[in-house]
Amino acid sequence: MKWALPDPFVTDIDVTDEAIDAYRHVNNSEYLRWIEQISWAHSEALGLSLKRYRELDRAMVVHRHELDYLAPAYAGDALQLATWIVACDGRFSITRRFQLQRKHDDKMLLNARTWFACVALSSGRPKRLPDEYRTIYGNAIVEE
Template sequence: MKLRIPDADVLWESLPDTRRHERFLTVGPEDLDDLNHVNNTVYLTWCETVARDHASRLGMGTQALTELGAVPVARQHVIEYHRPARLGDRVRVRTALTLHAGVRSVRAYALDRLNPGDPPEGVRLAECQTEWVWVDPHSGRPKRAPGVVGQTFGFEPPAPRPPA
C-alpha cells in the first residue's frame, strides 16, 4: 500500500507563517554515503532539524514543551525519494504542520535542490510526512498537547480574555 504524502507545495502558500518553516543548507562530505550522494538517513535528519527549528522559532522547543507537560515523539515517517542530492548542492527543506488534533500532529516536508540553472521552484529531491504523537514527558503515555501549543502554531484562536 502506498501512503499519500500531502503536497507541501500546495499547502505552503495557504498556511500562516506559524504553521510553516524552511531552512537552507549545502550538502557536505559528512552527508554522503558510499555512492557519493546524500544518505537516506540524512534526509530524515534534515526533516527533524527543520521541525525543531520551527518549534524553537515559536518558543516551543523541547524545554518549553516539557515544562508545559507534553512533548511530541515520532510515530511514523514516510519518505519518497525522487532524485539524489550530491556534494555542494544547495537544498531547501520546508515543513508545514498539516494536522494538530488530540494526541496527534502531522508534518509534511518538501526537500528541493536550488542550484544555479535549476528552475526557480527547485528540483524535488524528496517528500516526507511524519506523524507525531504527544506524550507526557515523564510517563511516556499519550497526552493531548496543551491548548497553548495549538494556539502558538496557528491551529486554535487564543482563549478570550475575561472582561475587566
C-alpha cells in the same frame, strides 16, 4: 522555489562530504536528520522550545515517517527544506509535511510527511495536547 503549499518554514542546507554514502550521494538517513532539525526549528520559531516542552511535561514524538525519495543530492549541493503543519487534531497529534529542493535547478528531491503523537516526558505515556500546543500548532496549520 515552487512549493506545494503556501508560507513554508524554510531552512537552507549545504551538503557536506559527511552526508555522502558509498553510492556518492546523500545517505537516506541524512534526509531524516534534516526533517528532525527543521521540525525543531519550526517549533521553536512558533514559540515551543525544548525548554517549554519540558516545563509542560509534554513532547511530540514521531509516530510515523513517510519519505518519498525523488532524486539524489550530492556533495556541494545547496538545498532548501520546507515544512508545514498540515493537521492538528486538538487532542493527541499533529502532522507535518516536508519538501526538499535543490536550489540551482529547483529539482524536487523529497516529499515527506511525519505524524507526531503527544506524550508526557515524565512517563512516555500518551497525553492530551496542552492548550498551548493546541493553540500554537492549530493556528499554524496550512490547508493542503
